Amino acid sequence: MSAKNAVLGLVIERPGYGYDLARRLQDRFGSSGFAPTGVYSALDQLRSEALVRSAGSRAGATNERAAPRTIYEATPKGIDHFEEWMLGCSSLAPVRDELYMKIALSKPHNLSRLIELAQAQEEDCLARLAGLRRPATRSRGGPRAWSEVAVLLVRDAEIKQLQARVEWLQKARAIMDKLNGAHAQGAARGDRVA
Amino acid sequence: MSAQARLSLERVSKSYWRGPHETAVLKEISLSVYAGECVAVWGQRGSGKTTLLKVAAGLEAPESGVVSFKGRDLRRMSRAELVRLLRGEIGWARRTGPESDELEMLDYVALPLLKQQTLRRARRRSAAALARVGVTDCSKGRWEDLTDGERTLVSIAHAMVRQPSLLVVDDPTANLDVLQREEVMGLLRSTAEHDWLGVLITVPDMPSMVHAHRIGSLSDGRLLVPSGASPERDNVVEFPGRGRAAPG
Numbered sequence: 001m002s003a004k005n006a007v008l009g010l011v012i013e014r015p016g017y018g019y020d021l022a023r024r025l026q027d028r029f030g031s032s033g034f035a036p037t038g039v040y041s042a043l044d045q046l047r048s049e050a051l052v053r054s055a056g057s058r059a060g061a062t063n064e065r066a067a068p069r070t071i072y073e074a075t076p077k078g079i080d081h082f083e084e085w086m087l088g089c090s091s092l093a094p095v096r097d098e099l100y101m102k103i104a105l106s107k108p109h110n111l112s113r114l115i116e117l118a119q120a121q122e123e124d125c126l127a128r129l130a131g132l133r134r135p136a137t138r139s140r141g142g143p144r145a146w147s148e149v150a151v152l153l154v155r156d157a158e159i160k161q162l163q164a165r166v167e168w169l170q171k172a173r174a175i176m177d178k179l180n181g182a183h184a185q186g187a188a189r190g191d192r193v194a
Numbered sequence: 195m196s197a198q199a200r201l202s203l204e205r206v207s208k209s210y211w212r213g214p215h216e217t218a219v220l221k222e223i224s225l226s227v228y229a230g231e232c233v234a235v236w237g238q239r240g241s242g243k244t245t246l247l248k249v250a251a252g253l254e255a256p257e258s259g260v261v262s263f264k265g266r267d268l269r270r271m272s273r274a275e276l277v278r279l280l281r282g283e284i285g286w287a288r289r290t291g292p293e294s295d296e297l298e299m300l301d302y303v304a305l306p307l308l309k310q311q312t313l314r315r316a317r318r319r320s321a322a323a324l325a326r327v328g329v330t331d332c333s334k335g336r337w338e339d340l341t342d343g344e345r346t347l348v349s350i351a352h353a354m355v356r357q358p359s360l361l362v363v364d365d366p367t368a369n370l371d372v373l374q375r376e377e378v379m380g381l382l383r384s385t386a387e388h389d390w391l392g393v394l395i396t397v398p399d400m401p402s403m404v405h406a407h408r409i410g411s412l413s414d415g416r417l418l419v420p421s422g423a424s425p426e427r428d429n430v431v432e433f434p435g436r437g438r439a440a441p442g
Contacts, residue, residue, distance in 0.1 A: 123418060126419070130409055153372060160400070
């Protein structure tokens, strides 16, 4: 999924320049995997399709000689496009993963390395979780704004995906550990293994 | 001078025997909890989370390794000292509720104080503890009338009423929806920061860990911490004058 519609949605909420939008994208979508640089290519694409346009510029905050920052706003066509996207179907993201492919195509002698890779991915998942910005703490009582609830729901979904990943990695690692031990014993006895 | 950990586990191992088979539940776990921080350990069912908490809270002794509370090795404590520690310094929030269905929550939360204090004074502190966790309106309620979220909060008040140095909670967000979970976890974090105590929780749900200052994952008896962080305190920064606080 490209960042195009996400960036367009943020621009409709409030016009902004590239860095500002990258920061808001990170705040809103956390670990969704949108690279900050993806904002700039998304803005290029949106501009070429006339879905956003320049709404003026703002001087660089830290250096007066720095190039002014272009502020983007949505065009009427952009707003229509976003509304259509909001009403359209949402397909399930395809599961394509390099580690899955490696496991599917591996041989028993690859097990040791695959176990290491699985552990490294597990650590990465934890690091990603530890790096997430926590939602603002609020006092008890009173209804929450929908925008706040929406952010929590999306964050929840993302973290649950990380959790599912870690659970699978742990189970896969346990099985690979067991088979690797058996493989090593078999190899020591001179058994023929595929 | 570095701050002393409220709780410290050094290379702690623990096994259980099931018939003739020995199962290692904790394998050389090292973990510290400092005042002002909430540490969350995630693990799948059967990963040893509850055993970790029991060992950390001095309820079970490890086979090897050292468990210290404020620098004191629990193995070197007399039984009386250990009982005093468990009653006074470590609060374990249990969601089992009172034994009597008739007990109002104000009295339930006051119960741990009744040996040392008058009923009136204990109730005053109970009311303050219930207010601290935001469930004053449950004071006159009975356990069976409470929602899951309220039960969790009342249990935390019950564990906090003695003003312990360490709060231990097993799965504080069980059966809670995302909004209730945010409230409970936000409360545990702010309790650690504002009441200056160490909080150690175990959770089966990763979203609950977002509010913790430090996190770890328990798998196959071993504690895994995020890349770049140690199970000690590397990712917690020290603020001058105040002791400690976590970034973010």
